[in-house]
Amino acid sequence: MNRLIWAAAIAILLSACGSAVKLDDVPVEDKAGTSVSKTDGKDGAGVGQRAVTGVALDNAQSTAAMMATNRTVYFDYDSFAIRPEFQSVIEAHAKFIKADKSRKVAIEGHTDERGGREYNLALGQKRAEAVRRAMGVLGVAESQIEAVSFGKEKPAVLGSTEAAMEKNRRAEISYR
Amino acid sequence: MLKRRFLLLLATLASLPALAQFRVEVSGVGLTQIPVAIAAFRGEDAAPQKIAAIVQADLERSGQFRAVDASAVSLDEGSRPDVSNWRQKGADALVTGSITRLADGRYDVRMRLWDVVRGQDLGGQSYAVVVGDLRLVAHRVSDFVYEKLTGDKGVFSTRIAYVTKVGPSFNLWVADADGEGAQSALNSAEPIISPSWAPNGSQIAYVSFESRKPVIFVHDVASGKRRLVANFKGSNSAPTWSPDGKTLAVTLSRDGGSQLFLLDATGGEPRRLAQSSAIDTEPVYTADGRSIYFVSDRGGAPQIYRMPATGGNAERVTFTGTYNISPSVSADGKWLAYISRVSGVFKLHVMDLATGATTAITDTTADENPSFSPNSRLVIYATHQAGREALMTSTLDGKIKARLAGQKGDIREPDWGPMQK
Numbered sequence: 286m287n288r289l290i291w292a293a294a295i296a297i298l299l300s301a302c303g304s305a306v307k308l309d310d311v312p313v314e315d316k317a318g319t320s321v322s323k324t325d326g327k328d329g330a331g332v333g334q335r336a337v338t339g340v341a342l343d344n345a346q347s348t349a350a351m352m353a354t355n356r357t358v359y360f361d362y363d364s365f366a367i368r369p370e371f372q373s374v375i376e377a378h379a380k381f382i383k384a385d386k387s388r389k390v391a392i393e394g395h396t397d398e399r400g401g402r403e404y405n406l407a408l409g410q411k412r413a414e415a416v417r418r419a420m421g422v423l424g425v426a427e428s429q430i431e432a433v434s435f436g437k438e439k440p441a442v443l444g445s446t447e448a449a450m451e452k453n454r455r456a457e458i459s460y461r
Numbered sequence: 462m463l464k465r466r467f468l469l470l471l472a473t474l475a476s477l478p479a480l481a482q483f484r485v486e487v488s489g490v491g492l493t494q495i496p497v498a499i500a501a502f503r504g505e506d507a508a509p510q511k512i513a514a515i516v517q518a519d520l521e522r523s524g525q526f527r528a529v530d531a532s533a534v535s536l537d538e539g540s541r542p543d544v545s546n547w548r549q550k551g552a553d554a555l556v557t558g559s560i561t562r563l564a565d566g567r568y569d570v571r572m573r574l575w576d577v578v579r580g581q582d583l584g585g586q587s588y589a590v591v592v593g594d595l596r597l598v599a600h601r602v603s604d605f606v607y608e609k610l611t612g613d614k615g616v617f618s619t620r621i622a623y624v625t626k627v628g629p630s631f632n633l634w635v636a637d638a639d640g641e642g643a644q645s646a647l648n649s650a651e652p653i654i655s656p657s658w659a660p661n662g663s664q665i666a667y668v669s670f671e672s673r674k675p676v677i678f679v680h681d682v683a684s685g686k687r688r689l690v691a692n693f694k695g696s697n698s699a700p701t702w703s704p705d706g707k708t709l710a711v712t713l714s715r716d717g718g719s720q721l722f723l724l725d726a727t728g729g730e731p732r733r734l735a736q737s738s739a740i741d742t743e744p745v746y747t748a749d750g751r752s753i754y755f756v757s758d759r760g761g762a763p764q765i766y767r768m769p770a771t772g773g774n775a776e777r778v779t780f781t782g783t784y785n786i787s788p789s790v791s792a793d794g795k796w797l798a799y800i801s802r803v804s805g806v807f808k809l810h811v812m813d814l815a816t817g818a819t820t821a822i823t824d825t826t827a828d829e830n831p832s833f834s835p836n837s838r839l840v841i842y843a844t845h846q847a848g849r850e851a852l853m854t855s856t857l858d859g860k861i862k863a864r865l866a867g868q869k870g871d872i873r874e875p876d877w878g879p880m881q882k
Binding site for chain 2: 391393399400401402403404406407408410411414431432433434435436438439459461
């Protein structure tokens, strides 16, 4: 029963994201990486004319608040341990991803605003990889998951209060 | 207590409303400053740039000079100044000059430097340039004066890169070392971090999140063309150049964890530099190319380490505190600047590498990302002031600071470019 509700919720989320968000081409399984090519990326140029295709967070936020909550795992300060209350979130998504081998998911790690940008990027990576590992334990193929980090660059909530920072220490499960 | 004063470049702002990104505020007084008088350049009332004001701001920002009032004098590079009069005013040196519009529309700028203590002509320079290069000429005049009087190379004609965030929009800028004349290299709706100048000063590597993950680009400053050099599975970040410009040291998570790799600057397959089960990131080469400083939490908390640039044993460099990040090594190899968390706040520190002695040189609490000037005399860094992200320069003793204060938005991620050829 619970399982059905989860599956339905995720299906709605997926369709909402899938239709609204045009992602740039980031191959998840490409481990070797095509490092240099003549065609990748748009060149920068003069002032303000080359806004790269952004994936607005607004798209995700416009989906039901429940959906947003259900694909976010929050972390304690300076911690990468998955709190027990988020295990069910990870299990639900793991089940959904496993059900279709063509599904790709990015786990996006985030930190609060304290400290340096690059070190926070590495901390966010640890959070993302903690969720990736938890999904791996549940049998999700590594080729379907990519753990990436935004460090402190994309806070969910603006502000320097402890309440805001709690909301920013997170990993988001993002379908691509 | 340090005296506090503010220098407003009103003349510059008035003449350059569109380009005036920054205001320089100098606070603090050093102990061994050279008193220098800079007379208005003859003809600059009618010229598009006030050369004397730019030179004066440059020299003051360096922390090594104190301006002596030279208003209401009429001198140029051909004048023979009354040195006893300038000695009386307390000056050790005097800069004179002129600016003349040429028939072809260019400007002829001439200057002369006097040692008024000895009554000696220390030499002069002349430049014939288009109007767009007048600021650069002023910076070159500053470099000439600086080098003649201190024996060190000046850095006034170098460039800096930094990132602004205005609302949802991110911009990577290239500006003169005084923050003026900023030109946008890249505009993006997603964050840009960690710009890093190539040693030849013509390219910048940086991290962009435009594809919903951090990837590394190398961007040609003159043409605006850029190349994706690292887009491996996971996160790609913290690019830094080897001194010969051939190699980038980067942080990749392709094999799990944030780990250090070397990459040809043209791209290709990365080579692992070190292997640990901890976070390794923020690599930076020493100027001789032999060593790499980096941050690792292998000891349980982030500390700065040093290892051979070819890999091998890492030795710990910072021992005080539980959070030391963002190392920058001066070109002369004598100084390490980094950010240390002390009592919950983040402060710029400078370490004398010969003795290991460290000093916190700011009174701000959210310092980030220091970068040395190429003559090893100044450090530029990001901080928070009055609720805004701003850039500051400081002398290594912390006594002279200048704020490069943007008109709007948050300014961050500075990187000081190399000496111009």
